Amino acid sequence: MDKVNIELVVNGRSVAAEVPLRATLADGLRDYLRLTGTHIGCEHGVCGACTVIVNGEAVRSCLMLAVQADGAEVTTVEGLGAPGDFGPLQAAFHKHHALQCGFCTPGILTTLHALLSKEPDASEDRIRDVVSGNLCRCTGYISIVAAALDARRAYLKESH
Amino acid sequence: MKLPSFAYARPTSVEGAIHHLVEGGGEARLIAGGQSLLPMMAFRLLRPSMLVDIGAIEELKTITVERDVIRIGALVRWCELERNQVLMEKLPLLPAGIAHVAHYQIRNRGTVGGSLAHNDPAAEMPTLAIVCDAEIVVVGPAGSRVAPAREILSEALSPAIEFDEMIVAVQFKPWTSSKRWGFSEISRRRGDFAIAGIALHYELDAEAKMMDVHVAVFGAAEVPQRLREVENLLEGRLIGSNLIMEASARVSSIVDPPEDIHASADYRRALAGVLFERALREAASR
Numbered sequence: 459m460d461k462v463n464i465e466l467v468v469n470g471r472s473v474a475a476e477v478p479l480r481a482t483l484a485d486g487l488r489d490y491l492r493l494t495g496t497h498i499g500c501e502h503g504v505c506g507a508c509t510v511i512v513n514g515e516a517v518r519s520c521l522m523l524a525v526q527a528d529g530a531e532v533t534t535v536e537g538l539g540a541p542g543d544f545g546p547l548q549a550a551f552h553k554h555h556a557l558q559c560g561f562c563t564p565g566i567l568t569t570l571h572a573l574l575s576k577e578p579d580a581s582e583d584r585i586r587d588v589v590s591g592n593l594c595r596c597t598g599y600i601s602i603v604a605a606a607l608d609a610r611r612a613y614l615k616e617s618h
Numbered sequence: 619m620k621l622p623s624f625a626y627a628r629p630t631s632v633e634g635a636i637h638h639l640v641e642g643g644g645e646a647r648l649i650a651g652g653q654s655l656l657p658m659m660a661f662r663l664l665r666p667s668m669l670v671d672i673g674a675i676e677e678l679k680t681i682t683v684e685r686d687v688i689r690i691g692a693l694v695r696w697c698e699l700e701r702n703q704v705l706m707e708k709l710p711l712l713p714a715g716i717a718h719v720a721h722y723q724i725r726n727r728g729t730v731g732g733s734l735a736h737n738d739p740a741a742e743m744p745t746l747a748i749v750c751d752a753e754i755v756v757v758g759p760a761g762s763r764v765a766p767a768r769e770i771l772s773e774a775l776s777p778a779i780e781f782d783e784m785i786v787a788v789q790f791k792p793w794t795s796s797k798r799w800g801f802s803e804i805s806r807r808r809g810d811f812a813i814a815g816i817a818l819h820y821e822l823d824a825e826a827k828m829m830d831v832h833v834a835v836f837g838a839a840e841v842p843q844r845l846r847e848v849e850n851l852l853e854g855r856l857i858g859s860n861l862i863m864e865a866s867a868r869v870s871s872i873v874d875p876p877e878d879i880h881a882s883a884d885y886r887r888a889l890a891g892v893l894f895e896r897a898l899r900e901a902a903s904r
Contacts, residue, residue: 460625480621482656501619502657506723515697515726521656522727523649525626526673569723590808591721 464528468493469537477524484508486524487534495535495564499593506592509565510534516572535564538571546612547571547605556605558596566592570606578613580606621659625668630675632757635784638670640759644781648672650693653720653728654736678731678786683708688790689755692731700725708792711750711799711819715742718801721809731785734767737841739774740811742803745842747771749817749834752790758783774841796821798828798904800897803837804889806880813881814838816869816893818901820852828852838875838890847872848894857902866895 460479465472468491475490484501487493487510496519499507503521510519511533539545544552547567557563566589573580573588580588585606586599594602629635639646647666649655650673658664672678678693683704690699699705699716706713719725719733719742733743734754747754747767754770756763756779767788770778779785803815814837821829831849836842848868855861870891877883 460623462626479626480623482621485620502660503653503724506721509723516723517727518653518723520660521651521653521724523626523652523656523669523671525628526652526671573722587808588722591723 462525462528464525466527466529467531469533475524479523479525481524482520483510483512483522483524483527483532484519486527487519487532490524493534493536497561497564499561499565504593505562505565506569507562507565509568509592511568511572514572514575516569533568533571535567538567545571547574547609550605550609551602554601554605554608556597556601557594562592562594562596566594566602570609574606574610574613575616578610578617580610582607619660619662621656622662622665624659624666626671627668628671628674632675632677632784632786635670635672635675636757636759636782638668639782639784642666642668642670642781646670648735648784650729650732651695651727652732653724654732654738672784681705683792686791688792689787690730690790692729692734692784692786692788694730696720696725696728696730699730709750709790710793711801711817712746712790714799715746715801715817718742718803718805718812718815724809730788734771734788735777735779735785737771737773737775737777738811739839739841740813740815740837742812742815742817742836744771745815745817745834745836747788747790748842748844749819749832750790751832752788754785755787755789756783757786762786764789768844771841793819794821796823798822798901800900802893802897802900804893812837814875814886814889814893816890816897818894818897820901825856827854827856829854833869833894835869835873835890835894838873838886840876843873845869845872857898862895862898865898866891869894 465474477486487496497507499505508519539548627638645667649669678691680691682689752767799819801817803812818833820831823829831852833845873890875886
């Protein structure tokens, strides 16, 4: 199978990998860079579980080829914090019980991180519109929206 | 599912991309944002021998505004249209309609050219191009040509361009402040494809009459359609509740929508009338 070498910056670290041409960015991150925090749900762009941030924009990593991320700057859920050292969104999700099974959570965290980094004053309506691109079958979204609203303060502070 | 195998090229010029399309002899496909193409490949609805990635062709990424024309490059993404100040002022129907395209993450990656080339019957962009009398700029081995959107987009999922041609831009006429417009669609969940939708605009003349009326319906026919009979009914008239009701009933009576898992034909017919009424009331309130 045809392979290609790519170089990119993932979570602030320069990395290189040889990936099959047909690998999506989600495959590249999970199978070749061993960053398995990015989850693959539907694998055709419907569920949003695989959302990562590419050059500042939240995108579905199953709808992008790994080779298309050559030269890009990528942030995955691993880049948003670590056990014991939560980022503001992760801390808010913890506080508000904004997850149950957790499968969709990485995609929701990356989506909301990209949104709040750009729009730290996003309204509840805006948050609901944006997170409509991520399927969560546990929470009913109420706790997710509450967590996002709560986390806004931290992003507002950063933007000042 | 994982994607089928393919060869890959990433040209940096339109000529380079055309060269690969010619070499591919109809088996190669362009990839821009990939938001429709990659799902189709995942489902094996398409198995191109080669993907020609046009993402590095910088000249396709710009919106240029001149006095008589707004030219939107094929690689301009939805998120860029949504927040473009010039469009909000000179062609507000476009960002308003585009806000309904799929979800946030898809709007960050999907492109104008990709949507036109895919020409999904329920997509917003082909409808907006048709209702605004836009022109599509196509480049092939012999050079470039400009054709009305309604000609290029006359067949669902199969735009009227040759295998070795590519869409490089779409051109709109900027509006004046006397334009009134409305856009309304319904989908089962936010971000889903529309079950049906209406886009319309007209000029409000000095006597408050509707002139140069354009109405298009989508999701309720094989491809987005102008509703000429309704346009003629409204042309030169003063807007009022009776006229809105009459025209709304006319919309429902002339559309011939398909029936599928999402909605029956009867439901879509009724919906088209209701959405038309909402869009026209929205236009009148501006």
